[in-house]
Amino acid sequence: MAGAVRAPVMLLLFKSPSLSLSPPFLSTAWGAIMISVTLILLFGEIIPQSVYSRYGLAIGVKVAPFVRVLVWICFPVAYPISKLLDFLLGHGHIALFRRAELKTLVDLHGNEAGKGGELTHDETTIIAGALELTEKKAKDAMTPISETFAIDINAKLDRELMSLILEKGHSRVPVYYEHPKNIIGLILVIIFL
Structure with a gap:
């Protein structure tokens, strides 16, 4: 030092x-x-x-x-x-930033801040989200089960149901057995154009 x-x-x-x-x-x-x-x-x-x-x-x-x-x-x-x-x-310490200071620094480097930064809006959003991960709980990122679109295991996968799945626009649709809280699997939705 x-x-x-x-x-x-x-x-x-x-x-x-x-x-x-x-x-x-x-x-x-x-x-x-x-x-x-x-x-x-x-x-x-x-x-x-x-x-x-x-x-x-x-x-x-x-x-x-x-x-x-x-x-x-x-x-x-x-x-x-x-x-x-x-x-x-005393010996000097390496300059470390606290989480809030890092978020402010990222905001300053965002090109939307008008200060000539080179980070795009998406990049600043991703970095800010990563900095907030330790403060988040799984329930903060999840949609409540009552608001999800899920289908019954015994439902017939016909054109009408497939149209409904596409209309909802989710990439994964939970599949339940007997009760919507009893999730047993997922349907992966892939759309080919």
């Missing part, structure tokens, strides 16, 4: 001198503040954020050797600082 702290410490070690050295080269105090803040915001925050949000992986691959050299250069200072921070603040 110290490696996770070392990289930000290394970046801060290089960023701090560059921020501190910019004002002395300017003449007036207000001018120094305005110009240094503008330059820092523009070149240290705004431009990198906009570029790296789109091409972060490609840029990261290209500058990885340079960053590795910087890590080794900063190691003698960054490592003790990271160990001290780990000792004082």
